[in-house]
Amino acid sequence: MLTDSLPDLTPYLRGGDTVMWGQATAEPLTLTRALVAQRAHFGCLDLFLGIDLSGTIRTEHTDHFRFMSYCGAGGNRALAKAGLLDIIPAPYSLLLRELARAGMGIDVVLVQVAEADEDGMHSLGLANDLLIAAIEQARVVIAEVNPNVPRTYGERRLRPDEIDAFVPAAFAPLETASSVPSPQEERIAEHVASLVEDGATLQVGLGGVAEATLRRLTDRKDLGIHSGIVGDALVDLAESGALTNARKGRNTGRSVAGILMGTKRLYAYANRNPDIQLRGTDETHGAEALSSIERFVAINSAIEVDLTGQANSEVANGDYIGAVGGAPDFLRAAHRSRGGIPVIALRSTAGERSRIVASLSGPASTARCDAGVIVTENGIADLRGCSLTERMRRMIAIAAPQHREQLECRSQLMGNSP
Incomplete structure (x- = not known):
């Protein structure tokens, strides 16, 4: 259960924006839950979904969200089964490039980051992945700073002046347990x-x-x-x-x-x-x-x-x-x-x-x-x-x-x- 109060995202998002966030274990839960809770204030948003482990996004959220993804994994399966998920069947290496070519560049990125290091920079923690290209495209980057996120060596660290808003969080990141092979x-x-x-x-x-x-x-x-x-x-x-x-x-x-x-x-x-x-x-x-x-x-x-x-x-x-x-x-x-x-x-x-x-x-x-x-x-x-x-x-x-x-x-x- 999250104990942090939900931040106000309304100053940063506009109707018609395309929003994405760190997928799977890298989901910034405080920010995604705030997005869902405040969705009526944004008009209609396009959400680019990766692997969903949290179940934060549900079918009833189509009142203000349109959903697209490259996969039907995790919570996306229910959206796909309901006919609410628009699939982009592109190779992973070309995914965001194909999206931008179709006029759907990423406007807002929500990220989960580690606490600042000795240089004042923030590690992206559990994922670089698609976030690297998305951050370069985005008009707005909002970071959830979590002391429980590992400080990893990555391709990209974020300077404070690259982040439009900081939100504190102090919960354990999502986990995926090892499978027991049959x-x-x-x-x-x-x-x-x-x-x-x-x-x-x-x-x-x-x-x-x-x-x-x-x-x-x-x-x-x-x-x-x-x-x-x-x-x-x-x-x-x-x-x-x-x-x-x-x-x-x-x-x-x-x-x-x-x-x-x-x-x-x-x-x-x-x-x-x-x-x-x-x-x-x-x-x-x-x-x-x-x-x-x-x-x-x-x-x-x-x-x-x-x-x-x-x-x-x-x-x-x-x-x-x-x-x-x-x-x-x-x-x-x-x-x-x-x-x-x-x-x-x-x-x-x-x-x-x-x-x-x-x-x-x-x-x-x-x-x-x-x-x-x-x-x-x-x-x-x-x-x-x-x-x-x-x-x-x-x-x-x-x-x-x-x-x-x-x-x-x-x-x-x-x-x-x-």
Whole structure:
């Protein structure tokens, strides 16, 4: 429960503004709750939403808000299901650029920052990410200053004269608990870990497979991290001695991420720790930055993958629950990287349904030309350089056994048609 009184935001916002804030664990709760409470005073605002962990924004707030986002994660799922969320299906590296090109630049940014450092500057705490570009665009930057936010090393610190209003806060930042992997996820992680050699630089997401994979890599040497999001498993890898970032070729000796999404353990590790650096999306997802990393292993997920390798990571059962996200950026980079491996890892079934399918039930978030190595609990299908016929054979081999016969029949009907 927040004890701080809500600040008055009315002097800073105008009707028609586009507003965004730090997503996920970096949400400035005092400011977002003030925005909701005072929404009738602003006319209509466009809100650009990232991952929502707090549930602050709800469907009834459409009386004064319009919602857009790149994802259906967390609380966004209810907005999407109600038909209230306008999705921007752009690769993460181009997200704000595409938004600005469409005439929807960011006018107001709400940020959660650490207390001022010895130079009087404010760390952006738990996220640099999209905030770096948004702050450059914005007319107004409002900062919630929280002594519980870690003082992290990042691409950007804010000078006091760059902040239009300061608001005090003293609550614990949002946390995301580590996932407990299922037996299927443990088997997937075992397969994925077998692909990772000493000296590899990893991009991983969150969830059971990511957690279980990183736990299996503590016997490796000189691993690196370059990822959009990192969780508590990074701390385990660092404490094991496996994570040194010594062979990255870029940001040598430093783990790089856009957002910290974990618990107090991760936040304490990152506080005043130069070994982990938070950067904006040009660095975490940009083609120029990623192209300089050797042995880049990109580990992403999907809702379903078809027999030719194209993946749907956005829609399940007609509901928008995922995102295009950074997968296109990371998978293409891993393809180009010398010794790189582009991985999509997923369970072979969801309930009784196969997630290896003849035809996608949703959009092709990742094109088949970007497909690399597909991993399920049943094995590894390396599709790189394979013809359509060979791709289908390999994909059927990693599907759930009870679905293979039907997929084989479908593949014969499809032939090798382009």
